[in-house]
Amino acid sequence: MSDEEESLFTENKAREQIREELKHMSFENLQKLKEKLGTKVYNETLFGKKNKKKTEKIKFKRENKNRPREISAKKPIPIKYEEMTRVKEIISRDPRFDSLCGTFxxxxxxxxxxxxxxxxxxxxxxxxxxxxxxxxxxxxxxxxxxxxxxxxxxxxxxxxxxxxxxxxxxxxxxxxxxxxxxxxxxxxxxx
Structure with missing residues (x-):
């Protein structure tokens, strides 16, 4: 095993021991512990650190302000762009069978x-x-x-x-x- 795997294994064991201890505590004591440690630290000890990928808005720089922005093809298109590009369906009407055109x-x-x-x-x-x-x-x-x-x-x-x-x-x-x-x-x- 590598060093990273060992450290993860020991962290998981320690987390399991803490969970076992917390199982037997009353809800009131759990709330006091949470207030004492802080919500962030309490959640990290119970559930582990979450790898949050910050979705930063990338500002694309352009040579000319009139040029369109280049957007990655891997990202899904936002809904507003889809609505803008959607074309209304043209429904053709046959006057022979359409009641709007009157009777023959x-x-x-x-x-x-x-x-x-x-x-x-x-x-x-x-x-x-x-x-x-x-x-x-x-x-x-x-x-x-x-x-x-x-x-x-x-x-x-x-x-x-x-x-x-x-x-x-x-x-x-x-x-x-x-x-x-x-x-x-x-x-x-x-x-």
Whole structure:
């Protein structure tokens, strides 16, 4: 054993003996002993010296006052720095499903965007003219694809319009039959 280990061993033995003696003392006598020795000495004899590492604030010197301070990477970052660097999450909202944007009114939507069909028809005419003038095979293929797409969109729009007109006429006939005093006849979905 080295000298340090021996001294620690003897200190621990002495501390154990002191503890055994203090176990049999009354609380009043322990308080008097503590007052006589002092709290610091009393605690050192019972529990041993505590190796307190003083957390000194290291003042970093800089060449220029405008430069940032260098902080050791081993030290944890204080909370205030984390809060400053935290970025708020941007929550994207989809207006189709968001109640803040109101409810969907199909009639109003169609009235507002009725001009789009006219634009599509104009685009279709310009693309057909372009198709006649071009000679490049890749460009022709691309133009044909765009023409087909626009025709499909216009066709679907016409179908929807016809379907709505048919429904509107059926409702009108139903209301007229009710006004005449006849029983209303509702058509089945299969018809």
């Amino acid at each position: 009114n199909e009639k109003a939507f169609k009235n507002s965007y009725a001009f789009i069909n006219k634009l599509r028809e104009n685009d279709l005419k310009t693309l057909q003219k372009e198709l006649k003038e071009t000679t490049d095979l890749k460009a022709i293929k691309k133009i044909k694809y765009l023409i087909q797409r626009l025709e499909n969109q216009l066709r679907e729009e016409r179908k929807k319009k016809e379907k709505e007109e048919k429904k509107w006429l059926e409702k009108k006939e139903l209301l007229e039959s009710v006004k005449r005093g006849e029983k209303p006849v509702f058509k089945k979905k299969c018809n």
